[in-house]
Amino acid sequence: MAARTIEELSEMIARTSTELSAGLKSKGIASPRLQDTTATSFEAVSENAARALVDAARELETLRYIQYHDTSSLGTLLEFNTPALVPLDGTATVAELAAKSGLLEDKLTRFLRYAATNFIFREPEPGVVTHTAASAALARDPQFCTWLQFVLVNIAPISVSIPAAYKKWPQSEKLEECGINAAFGTSDTF
Numbered sequence: 001m002a003a004r005t006i007e008e009l010s011e012m013i014a015r016t017s018t019e020l021s022a023g024l025k026s027k028g029i030a031s032p033r034l035q036d037t038t039a040t041s042f043e044a045v046s047e048n049a050a051r052a053l054v055d056a057a058r059e060l061e062t063l064r065y066i067q068y069h070d071t072s073s074l075g076t077l078l079e080f081n082t083p084a085l086v087p088l089d090g091t092a093t094v095a096e097l098a099a100k101s102g103l104l105e106d107k108l109t110r111f112l113r114y115a116a117t118n119f120i121f122r123e124p125e126p127g128v129v130t131h132t133a134a135s136a137a138l139a140r141d142p143q144f145c146t147w148l149q150f151v152l153v154n155i156a157p158i159s160v161s162i163p164a165a166y167k168k169w170p171q172s173e174k175l176e177e178c179g180i181n182a183a184f185g186t187s188d189t190f
Contacts, residue, residue: 003122003132009060016053020045062119062134073114075152076103077121078145082112083131083138086121091130157183 004012021031023045032040042050077083080101086092094112098105112129115121120134131139138145161183169177175189 004056004059006060009056012052012056013060016049016056019049020053023049059119071152071156073111074118074120075149075156076111077115078138078149079153081145082108083135083145084142086129086131086135086139088131088136088139091124091128094127094129097129 020042024031024040024042027045029040042053080103082097082101085097085100094105094109097103097112098108101108103111109127112121113123115135116123116132118134119132120138122130122132124130138148158179162179165177165179165182168182172178176187178190180190181187
């Protein structure tokens with residue numbers, strides 16, 4: 001997907017919102033609001049317009065707030081220093097990045113493509129990678145990369161293991177019966 005300007009994105013959001021709104025109205029369905037408790041199926045009106053609206057809204061949101069919530073692919077890319085391996089004002093092939101990082105080319109391709117769905121890196125042509133605002137910010141700030149890598153690789157497993165810890169030790173107040181213990185199978189305290 002080619003990068004779009006905020007004007008192009010806002011026009012796409014306005015056009016698809018109008019199309020979906022008119023389609024809902026023609027079916028006698030009220031325009032949805034966040035406080036509504038019933039789900040509205042935009043796809044029943046126009047699957048293409050619904051997808052275009054969501055894509056444009058996500059892209060616009062990312063322009064404003066660079067998001068790094070992709071733990072699996074981004075954590076791996078940071079672990080192998082991938083942002084620093086891609087030239088800020090150019091491109092790199094996945095083969096070059098695989099050789100520099102030590103990752104298998106097919107796995108690196110998957111990680112990069114998944115990250116690209118969150119606007120972190122871009123693949124202008126198959127097998128060629130370039131930066132986006134989000135990945136360039138990572139390349140320019142190694143200290144932030146180190147912190148984000150720590151959060152995604154070390155802290156995220158603990159966070160997602162909290163429900164398992166509560167299930168295993170529902171009434172526990174012990175320091176060695178918490179998310180870190182469930183995540184890493186240890187009886188050590190944090």
